[in-house]
Amino acid sequence: MPLDSNIDPATHKFNLVGTRPLRPDGVDKVTGRAKFGADANAPGMLVGKILRSPHPHARIRSINTAKAAKLPGVKAIVTAADFKEGKRALRDVLCNVMARGKALYDGHAVAAVAATSASVARKALKLIQVDYEILPHVTDVDEAMKPGAPLLHDDMITAHVDPAPKKPSNVAARCEFGHGDPEVGFKQADVVIERSFRTEATHQGYIEPHACLASMGMDGQGELWVCTQGHYMVRNTCAALLGMDVSKLRVTASEIGGGFGGKTTVFIEPVALALSRKAGKPVKIVMSREEVFRASGPTSSSSMDVKIGVTKAGRITGALAEIRMQGGAFAGAPVELGAMSAFACYDLEHVKSVGWDVVTNRPKQAAYRAPGAPMVAFAVESVLDELARKIGMDPIELRLKNAAKEGTQSSYGPKYNRIGLRQCLEATRNHPHYTAPLGPNEGRGVAAGFWFNFGGQTCVSLNINIDGTVALAVGTPDIGGSRASMCMIAAEELGIPYDKVRAIVADTSSLGYNDISEGSRVTFSTGLATIQAARDAIGKLCARAAKTWGISPEAVVWENGHAKPSSPNAGDFAPLSLADIAKKAGNTGGPIAGHFEVNADGAGVSFAIHLADAAVDPETGRVQIKRYTVIQDAGKAVHPSYVEGQFQGGAVQGIGWALNEEYVYGKDGRLQNAGFLDYRIPVASDLPMIDTVIVEVPNPGHPYGVRGVGETSIVPPLAAIANAVSAAADVRLTELPMSPPRVLKAIDGKAAGKARR
Amino acid sequence: MSTVRVSTTINGDAVAYLCEVDETLLDVLRDRLGLTGSKEGCSTGDCGACSVMLDGRVVCSCLVLGAEAEGRDIRTVEGLAAGDKLHPLQEKFLEFAALQCGVCTPGFLVAAKALLDRNPDPSETEIRFALAGNLCRCTGYDKIVRAVQSAAAELRKG
Ligand code: FES
Numbered sequence: 001m002p003l004d005s006n007i008d009p010a011t012h013k014f015n016l017v018g019t020r021p022l023r024p025d026g027v028d029k030v031t032g033r034a035k036f037g038a039d040a041n042a043p044g045m046l047v048g049k050i051l052r053s054p055h056p057h058a059r060i061r062s063i064n065t066a067k068a069a070k071l072p073g074v075k076a077i078v079t080a081a082d083f084k085e086g087k088r089a090l091r092d093v094l095c096n097v098m099a100r101g102k103a104l105y106d107g108h109a110v111a112a113v114a115a116t117s118a119s120v121a122r123k124a125l126k127l128i129q130v131d132y133e134i135l136p137h138v139t140d141v142d143e144a145m146k147p148g149a150p151l152l153h154d155d156m157i158t159a160h161v162d163p164a165p166k167k168p169s170n171v172a173a174r175c176e177f178g179h180g181d182p183e184v185g186f187k188q189a190d191v192v193i194e195r196s197f198r199t200e201a202t203h204q205g206y207i208e209p210h211a212c213l214a215s216m217g218m219d220g221q222g223e224l225w226v227c228t229q230g231h232y233m234v235r236n237t238c239a240a241l242l243g244m245d246v247s248k249l250r251v252t253a254s255e256i257g258g259g260f261g262g263k264t265t266v267f268i269e270p271v272a273l274a275l276s277r278k279a280g281k282p283v284k285i286v287m288s289r290e291e292v293f294r295a296s297g298p299t300s301s302s303s304m305d306v307k308i309g310v311t312k313a314g315r316i317t318g319a320l321a322e323i324r325m326q327g328g329a330f331a332g333a334p335v336e337l338g339a340m341s342a343f344a345c346y347d348l349e350h351v352k353s354v355g356w357d358v359v360t361n362r363p364k365q366a367a368y369r370a371p372g373a374p375m376v377a378f379a380v381e382s383v384l385d386e387l388a389r390k391i392g393m394d395p396i397e398l399r400l401k402n403a404a405k406e407g408t409q410s411s412y413g414p415k416y417n418r419i420g421l422r423q424c425l426e427a428t429r430n431h432p433h434y435t436a437p438l439g440p441n442e443g444r445g446v447a448a449g450f451w452f453n454f455g456g457q458t459c460v461s462l463n464i465n466i467d468g469t470v471a472l473a474v475g476t477p478d479i480g481g482s483r484a485s486m487c488m489i490a491a492e493e494l495g496i497p498y499d500k501v502r503a504i505v506a507d508t509s510s511l512g513y514n515d516i517s518e519g520s521r522v523t524f525s526t527g528l529a530t531i532q533a534a535r536d537a538i539g540k541l542c543a544r545a546a547k548t549w550g551i552s553p554e555a556v557v558w559e560n561g562h563a564k565p566s567s568p569n570a571g572d573f574a575p576l577s578l579a580d581i582a583k584k585a586g587n588t589g590g591p592i593a594g595h596f597e598v599n600a601d602g603a604g605v606s607f608a609i610h611l612a613d614a615a616v617d618p619e620t621g622r623v624q625i626k627r628y629t630v631i632q633d634a635g636k637a638v639h640p641s642y643v644e645g646q647f648q649g650g651a652v653q654g655i656g657w658a659l660n661e662e663y664v665y666g667k668d669g670r671l672q673n674a675g676f677l678d679y680r681i682p683v684a685s686d687l688p689m690i691d692t693v694i695v696e697v698p699n700p701g702h703p704y705g706v707r708g709v710g711e712t713s714i715v716p717p718l719a720a721i722a723n724a725v726s727a728a729a730d731v732r733l734t735e736l737p738m739s740p741p742r743v744l745k746a747i748d749g750k751a752a753g754k755a756r757r
Numbered sequence: 758m759s760t761v762r763v764s765t766t767i768n769g770d771a772v773a774y775l776c777e778v779d780e781t782l783l784d785v786l787r788d789r790l791g792l793t794g795s796k797e798g799c800s801t802g803d804c805g806a807c808s809v810m811l812d813g814r815v816v817c818s819c820l821v822l823g824a825e826a827e828g829r830d831i832r833t834v835e836g837l838a839a840g841d842k843l844h845p846l847q848e849k850f851l852e853f854a855a856l857q858c859g860v861c862t863p864g865f866l867v868a869a870k871a872l873l874d875r876n877p878d879p880s881e882t883e884i885r886f887a888l889a890g891n892l893c894r895c896t897g898y899d900k901i902v903r904a905v906q907s908a909a910a911e912l913r914k915g
């Protein structure tokens with residue numbers, strides 16, 4: 001991909017990039033005007049509600065909707081029979097949206113109604129009779145892998161195992177990455193440590209529940225308003241499930257109240273469309289918080305074994321990880337990304353990671369910020385911490401001695417381009433936090449984290465308005481301030497003020513396809529496309545100036561928002577501003593616009609180091625985070641406030657994961673804590689300020705050097721906090737969350753061990 | 758379902774509405790009156806996204822019935838700015854990038870306003886505890902706390 005970029009991000013003097021202007025959607029969001037998923041209404045709108053299985057595993061013998069249909073005010077009822085079975089690739093999506101034959105988890109949708117009010121809809125759900133044959137269930141990853149475990153899918157044969165198993169199991173697939181032979185490496189080591197770890201499933205916990213408003217016309221054309229990270233994905237998936245032409249469905253992305261990966265799939269959208277089609281009226285569905293917990297994607301729970309060997313001099317000689325993740329009722333736990341990222345921070349000769357993707361009777365997992373990586377980093381970075389102690393080496397020194405750098409063959413395959421791990425480690429070592437004194441019962445933990453960052457399909461359209469302002473249409477929902485960054489980038493390229501550019505997230509009928517806002521790809525890919533669209537427009541602006549002056553377009557350059565003759569030889573003309581050219585566009589060839597379409601690659605990987613101080617109450621086992629610092633490579637921070645915000649947000653989600661958050665299942669296979677009271681995410685009074693250091697090692701794959709920043713920040717915290725708690729309590733914690741009972745048990749276990757000795 | 762007629766004051770204006778007896782104030786605000794600035798994150802009093810002031814006290818409007826608003830004084834995020842002038846809290850939330858997705862923001866603004874009304878010079882700890890009933894999943898609270906500190910200083914200047 002030619003970038004025709006002459007910018008050296010390290011030395012280039014940007015006008016806007018790197019500053020902190022106010023976001024364009026800000027005023028709407030502080031005044032209550034911004035429209036989120038549940039904030040839209042339509043005339044004649046019905047309320048949709050979904051009936052969910054109370055059983056973790058049950059055969060659906062029959063569904064009788066006759067009584068519910070007779071209730072006054074009920075306008076439509078749908079079940080799995082109302083959806084097209086279609087392509088195999090979509091089978092799991094469809095089965096998750098509406099159970100087909102079997103309910104596979106507590107909360108699995110089995111039917112839905114649309115009625116004139118919420119109270120009628122609720123009443124109607126109670127009148128639907130489902131005849132269930134209850135089946136044995138399994139919710140634990142290790143239990144689900146055992147022979148004889150209750151089987152979810154009788155056609156599931158483990159993929160990528162040679163020879164292929166003869167019998168079905170709950171193991172969907174195996175994967176393996178690495179090079180060399182860890183066993184050889186362990187023989188060269190002075191110290192080898194092997195440990196097992198477990199993490200519980202956690203939910204993305206976005207504050208806005210899933211919500212949509214669907215309206216299907218009798219001509220087969222549909223409109224959908226929805227909070228999603230990817231409205232093109234929603235359009236394509238819904239069109240397939242409903243048997244519609246893609247062109248007949250227009251999807252508009254609402255403001256989105258958090259996603260973190262959890263809004264990268266469909267749940268209620270096809271249901272609302274099917275109800276609307278049947279009722280001939282608009283249908284709005286808003287999930288309750290309980291539904292969000294029971295039936296939208298949490299992340300995977302995991303069980304892992306990690307073995308690492310080092311020499312006394314601190315060189316890692318061999319590394320091995322075996323990772324088992326359950327991803328709920330369907331294949332697709334993020335174990336592959338977990339296994340790939342396991343040792344990605346290090347330059348290793350002998351390394352191997354093996355992953356197992358397992359199904360259980362839980363909701364289908366959805367992506368959660370750097371899917372798969374945080375739990376694996378927890379295991380790997382915990383073992384490294386223990387090794388550093390064993391050989392008496394500073395933990396940052398140990399990591400520096402093994403840190404991957406430009407040219408390193410990564411553990412998952414590719415050779416690294418320019419990366420910033422070493423710079424992050426050094427910045428951490430030089431940070432005052434690293435050497436600050438600790439209080440009583442306090443411990444300090446450090447951990448490294450890695451994330452790939454994605455590129456992907458992206459398309460941007462940039463229109464020059466008659467008054468010299470700019471309308472920028474992007475197709476990636478704004479999940480963290482990206483409209484501000486895109487306005488900055490467009491204004492930077494065009495040489496005009498920031499407030500002259502207005503960015504919108506275009507609907508699916510107004511702009512070409514865009515991949516989901518995921519994988520920390522937006523600032524990178526949409527930013528790249530915005531730069532190129534602006535340069536495309538600049539080319540046209542220069543051509544119009546050339547036409548006005550009667551000189552060749554090659555003889556015109558663009559500088560500081562003006563077209564100028566490239567040299568005195570080209571002619572003596574006063575520079576024309578963007579506004580001058582825009583005003584005359586009608587006379588010089590018509591509207592002026594820049595476009596760019598790309599399947600972006602070159603998203604630079606990124607690394608972070610987190611530093612955590614934890615205080616452990618030896619009486620109660622309660623952990624408190626006393627101080628926290630995030631050091632991360634952003635390549636180039638376009639809007640530093642929102643980069644810091646990503647660092648802080650990821651760290652705090654990690655703190656919740658490490659200390660409080662977990663899916664608790666009863667023996668009956670039902671989720672015990674489907675609400676914010678019992679599933680406790682961190683609140684303001686739990687936390688200190690979260691300090692940040694933005695490291696900038698430019699990504700060679702981007703004209704400004706931008707790297708994605710959204711996900712790496714959740715990779716190190718589980719390990720950093722576990723290392724801090726282990727130091728404070730003087731006992732190694734290997735299970736998350738490190739809730740008071742678990743910490744207390746570890747402390748008591750240590751005391752008992754000492755007493756025996 | 759039987760309905761009741763309610764007369765109340767919202768953001769200083771007299772308002773009358775009909776609602777079902779079991780309908781929450783949040784649903785009335787959002788679905789009957791079009792005041793969708795207050796958000797529903799849980800409907801169980803755990804997230805604070807629906808925070809409004811009821812006779813000068815912060816409440817979760819998802820835990821108040823629409824019928825209970827009879828004769829009371831309700832203030833929502835929509836009433837925070839004075840005409841076309843943002844409240845200093847709103848300005849500071851923007852300046853400090855205290856919102857990422859912004860869905861928690863209305864609730865935080867209402868809770869922070871209530872705090873500063875009764876304590877114009879809160880410590881960081883007081884701010885953190887006063888806002889502990891409001892969940893934000895995006896920001897890690899750092900920038901929210903700083904925005905409130907800065908708005909408090911601004912308001913003290915008068
Ligand atoms: S919606 Fe009222 S507290 Fe969450």
Ligand code: FES
Nearest residue numbers: 857858893894895
């Ligand atoms: S900014 Fe998204 S929940 Fe607070």
